[in-house]
Amino acid sequence: MTHEIDQQQLQAFRDNFSAANLTVAQHAAMRSGVLEASYNPEVAVRLNRTFSVEVETGGVTNQKQSGRCWLFSLLNTLRHSFAQKYKVKDFELSQSYLYFWDKVESANIFYDNILRTADRPVDDREVAFYLAGPGQDGGQWAMAASLVKKYGVVPQAAMPETFNTNATAGFGAALDLKLRRDAAILRELKNGGATAGEINARRQTLLSEVYRMTAVAVGEPPVSFDLEYRDDDKKYHRVADLTPQAFFTDYFTMDLDNYVVLTNAPDKPLDQAYRLPAEENVVGGLPIIFTNVAMASLRRAAIAQLRDGETVWFGNDVGKQSERKEGLLDPQLHQVDQLFGVDLSLNKADRFRYGEAEVTHAMTLTGVDLVADQATQWKVENSWGDEVGAKGYFVMSPAWFDEFTYEVVVQRKYLTAAELAVADGEPVVLPAWDGLA
Numbered sequence: 001m002t003h004e005i006d007q008q009q010l011q012a013f014r015d016n017f018s019a020a021n022l023t024v025a026q027h028a029a030m031r032s033g034v035l036e037a038s039y040n041p042e043v044a045v046r047l048n049r050t051f052s053v054e055v056e057t058g059g060v061t062n063q064k065q066s067g068r069c070w071l072f073s074l075l076n077t078l079r080h081s082f083a084q085k086y087k088v089k090d091f092e093l094s095q096s097y098l099y100f101w102d103k104v105e106s107a108n109i110f111y112d113n114i115l116r117t118a119d120r121p122v123d124d125r126e127v128a129f130y131l132a133g134p135g136q137d138g139g140q141w142a143m144a145a146s147l148v149k150k151y152g153v154v155p156q157a158a159m160p161e162t163f164n165t166n167a168t169a170g171f172g173a174a175l176d177l178k179l180r181r182d183a184a185i186l187r188e189l190k191n192g193g194a195t196a197g198e199i200n201a202r203r204q205t206l207l208s209e210v211y212r213m214t215a216v217a218v219g220e221p222p223v224s225f226d227l228e229y230r231d232d233d234k235k236y237h238r239v240a241d242l243t244p245q246a247f248f249t250d251y252f253t254m255d256l257d258n259y260v261v262l263t264n265a266p267d268k269p270l271d272q273a274y275r276l277p278a279e280e281n282v283v284g285g286l287p288i289i290f291t292n293v294a295m296a297s298l299r300r301a302a303i304a305q306l307r308d309g310e311t312v313w314f315g316n317d318v319g320k321q322s323e324r325k326e327g328l329l330d331p332q333l334h335q336v337d338q339l340f341g342v343d344l345s346l347n348k349a350d351r352f353r354y355g356e357a358e359v360t361h362a363m364t365l366t367g368v369d370l371v372a373d374q375a376t377q378w379k380v381e382n383s384w385g386d387e388v389g390a391k392g393y394f395v396m397s398p399a400w401f402d403e404f405t406y407e408v409v410v411q412r413k414y415l416t417a418a419e420l421a422v423a424d425g426e427p428v429v430l431p432a433w434d435g436l437a
Helices: 007-020 023-032 042-046 069-086 095-116 125-132 141-151 169-191 196-218 244-251 295-307 336-340 348-353 398-404 417-423
Strands: 225-230 236-242 259-263 272-275 289-292 312-316 361-371 374-381 393-396 405-411
Touching: 023 336, 069 095, 069 141, 069 244, 069 312, 069 361, 095 125, 095 141, 095 169, 095 196, 125 169, 141 244, 141 259, 169 196, 225 244, 236 244, 259 295, 259 417, 272 417, 289 417, 295 312, 295 361, 295 398, 295 405, 374 398, 393 398, 398 405
Parallel strands: 259 289
Antiparallel strands: 225 236, 259 405, 272 289, 312 361, 312 405, 361 374, 374 393
16 A cells, blocks of 8 residues: 655645744754754763773774774773783774784685575575675674784784774775675685585685785784883883784783673563674684673673773764764763654664664773762763864763663673573574674
8 A cells, every 4th residue: 555645745744844833943953953953061061071980091092984993992901901000001002903814814704604605695685794895894892802812912013003994995895895706706616516625725815815905905914023112100111022922911811701792682582692603703713692681780790890990892872862072972962852843762672673773883981980889970982082072081871871882891700690691501693684783
């Protein structure tokens, strides 16, 4: 059944708009844009940036025009621990180093997925997911942790940022083309009856080309380096010929196997673990597992970890109800519903079900203000440089945390026995296109 809009309906729409008396709102929105016209200044007054629990951190990092927030956030938590232990406030680890290895490892697992699904049509939903953006640079906590576990870390000075890591679109487009072409080659070989040896030989050549492309765009990662730094007491330190793996093992205490991704996705049954193998980037690496629990569990665990002096990786939807310049995160920040006179409410579960909710960004919790053990505001370290927010730091209301935070990564010791049982249970495998990612 179809419904054509007729002139009688159009006149009713005009009458309805006129009766709503929205002329002033219309003028403000037309001149300043919807967000500016609906901005609520009371939020800035309420979020005062005073925190009773605060981990001391230095200057922020800047991912610039890239989607590497998941790498930045994990490396931020690592560099915070290094800064505390060795008294080096603004020490920075190389994001380019892990970005390089992610490209090679992701291509490797992409070939496995393409060969595994070679008997399906290219418009199969899972195949289409793999082909949608194989060279792009988004990711999950477990993906970053898998890279660190396998390849270690290096100081930024050992592998600095390049044009193509600061602005990844051009190289990402080249990799998209390369990997889609490789997919066509591998599918044709598999479906044409090529032997396993022939397929593996061609696959090795294709992967070598990905390494070559990444090395040209980013630089080749160091096999070893000399660690040099001057601590906050101006004392000079130098250790020669460290490998990236030895640097991570010897200088960092973070056991990446001891962390759990607590998730709140109320469109799915709570108290259940879920796995997303389609986004895993390292063969033999950490599985992407989400422990789906009530929001109160995420709050409690994050506060406990902050109280013990460790910052928290968290996944969120930063594009919702945020103000970049002032660094504010609050569900009442832009009162768009009042501007339009339209009910725009949608609960968290339905936002997942209908495609409105998505984990678009990762940041780092570095502080919280507690009153009677309840969070009244959170301090957030972003990776957008120091020209946004308060020198790169945002302040988040507890309501925004509840609505638009979907993941926190915490040590197992902060989970209850019941939550640990869920985390260690058999995960439900999610399809590649699931909105939890």
